[in-house]
Amino acid sequence: MTTFVDRVELHVAAGNGGHGCASVHREKFKPLGGPDGGNGGRGGDVILVVDQAITTLLDYHHSPHRKATNGQPGAGDNRSGKDGQDLVLTVPDGTVVLDKDGNVLADLVGQGTTFVAGQGGRGGLGNAALSSARRKAPGFALLGEPGEARDIVLELKTxxxxxxxxxxxAGKSSLISVLSAxxxxxxxxxxxxxxxxxxxVTAGSTVYTIADVPGLIPGASQGRGLGLEFLRHVERCSVLVHVLDTATLESDRDPVTDLDIIEEELRQYGGLEDRPRIVVLNKVxxxxxxxxxxMIxxxxxxxxxxxxxxxxxxxMGLKELSFALAGIVGEARAAKPQEEATRIVIRPKAVDDAGFTVVYDEAEEVYRVRGEKPERWVRQTDFNNDEAVGYLADRLNRLGVEDRLMKAGARAGDGVAIGSLENAVVFDWEPSMMAGAEMLGRRGEDHRLEAPRPAAQRRRDRDAERDDAQREYDEFDPF
Ligand SMILES: Nc1nc2c(ncn2[C@@H]2O[C@H](COP(=O)(O)OP(=O)(O)OP(=O)(O)O)[C@@H](O)[C@H]2O)c(=O)[nH]1
Ligand SMILES: [Mg+2]
Known part of the structure; x- marks a missing residue:
């Protein structure tokens, strides 16, 4: 069975963002310099671009998995990771991009028209960029975000x-072969x-394009033969030429009946009523x-x-035909509003960038937090690092997540899920967890509650604590 290559499923994956680096500047006699971990690089995008020199989606049929490169991780000494390279996929003029549910994401018409099919992940900030007056030497960095991965369908409408x-x-391919190269x-x-x-085709000073569409048979508009696949290609053409076979050997056919049947299929497919038509009687x-x-x-x-x-x-008769077509094409072009040469298609963002929602999810028995920022922050967090978790809590708190949880009725110990059902990070909510980075790692160590210690003991404890901290820095590996 022959496979169609004017409709392909494509799995695209943008590059992941590189992780930020947590590193501490080292110099002789200055064991704990400032934080100097660089930022991770951005992951490459997957970009579709119309190239009119390309006429089929065949390439994607053969290799349907495409991935852009990842961003590089940041490094010490304030070195940023390199950005991943965008993956540019050229597609034919007239490629329609759909999601796997059949929703149209973009309709790519015109040389150079561009669509970002997968957005590269952001690189994570290194600890240098995360340091502030309050957080002088962060012992953590942000993770790079995964690149957007999605399944899309490309459909060609010539x-x-x-x-x-x-x-x-009827001789359609024969005709295009003698009218053009x-x-x-x-x-x-x-x-x-x-x-x-x-x-x-070049006729005098007019240059126009002509498409040889696969053959149509009765019932094509209902999908008979390879009907719909073919009719789809007619949709974007401004002039239709009926190619009729005057020398068919099939006894139940004649050119006029053929014409009626094809017209009926076009009518049932719909939307083509306004196209000018001419008739070509071939094989004379x-x-x-x-x-x-x-006779006819x-x-x-x-x-x-x-x-x-x-x-x-x-x-025979080709010159008259090609000049007549040039005339009709000219009129059709004049009647059509001139489209811009290049269109950039921008996908609307699904989520409001600034906001977030808190809803109690009965089925899962959690308070579900949804929003572009909280979900991104979760992805950026290294949950093996208490300080990083504290920083996340800090960010969520400042956005007002804690307040809203409280208003929604959340109590200590309740489950809180950040993200979609399939993709959530779930916490046992502890209001103090949200109270700020400083609290973290120090929980249960409130010095006011400790019994007084002798001065020598306090000094030993302090030294031990400092050595621990030093070791933590030395051994710190966020990933
Ligand atoms: N005698 C004669 N034969 C022709 C003429 N045009 C096409 N043919 C023959 O008709 C047959 C079909 O021609 P194609 O050009 O492949 O027909 P088509 O319309 O593209 O057919 P599909 O691709 O199957 O839809 C071939 O054997 C051609 O050689 C013509 O003007 N005169
Ligand atoms: Mg053909």
Whole structure:
């Protein structure tokens, strides 16, 4: 079975952000200098760009997994990690991007039109960037965020001035091969053409594109044959050419009936009523074909069609046809508002960047916090590092998460989930956890509650504590 390559599923993954680095500057006689851990680099984006030189999605059919490079981690001595490289994927003009539920994300028309299919993860801040007056030597850094990974569907809707429509074997591919430099496959069996061929025709001073669309059969609009796949390509063409076979050997067919059937399919597909149409009677090099063409021409002209008798094989009548098409294309272009040459498609953000919500989730028995910031902060947190967790608590607190939890009725010990159902980090809520970074790691060590110690003991304890801290710094490895 032949596979269609004008519709592909693509799995894109943007690069992950590099982790920030926690490092302490070291100099002789100055064992604990300032924090000097650099920031992680940004992950590369996955970007789709229209390149009109490309006509199929074949490449993506063969290798549907595409990943941009990751950002590099930061390093000591304030060295930032390198940004990941964007992955630029070229697609044909007229590529429609859908999510896996079939929602259109972008419609890429025009050379250079760009769509960011996957956003690279932010790099994590290093401890140098995290230091402040209050937090002079942070012993932690932020993690890089994972790059956006998603499944998308690319669908090609050919963009051309003219579409050739007709039964299989009517000679559409033959016609495009003699009107333009395109070299499609031509054969005497139906459905030779499986993906549209594009050709460029020059007639006088007019240059236009022509698409050889795969053959249509009755029921195509209901998906018979490879119907819908084909009709999709007709949608974006401004002029339709009925290619009729005047020399078919099938006894139950004749050109006028063929035309009626194709018109009925176009009507049922819908949306094509306004396209100007002309009729091409092909294969008039065959005597019977010539006779038939002459016989039906008046009928077709009565219906208002401009009719051309041609032979793709014997190259008859081609010049008149191509100049007539140039004229109709010219009119169609003049009637259409000129689109901007390049469009950049920007995806709307799903979540309000500033806000967050707190809702009690009955099923999971947790208070669920949703919001772009809290969720990002969670992703950036190294949960093996108390200080990092404290910093997270601090950030959440300042955003007002604790207040809102309290208002929503949360009590100490209740579950709090930050993020979506599949993707949440769950805490046992302890209001003190939210009280600030300073509290963390010191919990249960309130000095006011300790029994008084002799001076020598206090000194020994202090030294031990300092040595511990030093060792922690030395051994610190956030990842
Ligand atoms: N005698 C004659 N044969 C032709 C002419 N044009 C096409 N043919 C023949 O008709 C057959 C089908 O031609 P194609 O160009 O492949 O037809 P198509 O419309 O592209 O067919 P599908 O791709 O299957 O839809 C081939 O054997 C061609 O050689 C013509 O003008 N005269
Ligand atoms: Mg063909």
């Amino acid at each position: 963009v051309a001035d003219v579409a050739l429509v007709g039964y299989p074997s 395109a070299k499609p496959k031509i054969a005497d069996y139906p459905f030779t053409t499986l993906v549209p061929n594009l050709g460029v 090099d065959i005597p019977d074909g010539q006779d038939l063409a002459e 021409r008046p009928d077709l002209e009565d219906r208002g069609y401009q009719v051309f008798e041609v032979s793709a094989v014997a190259r």
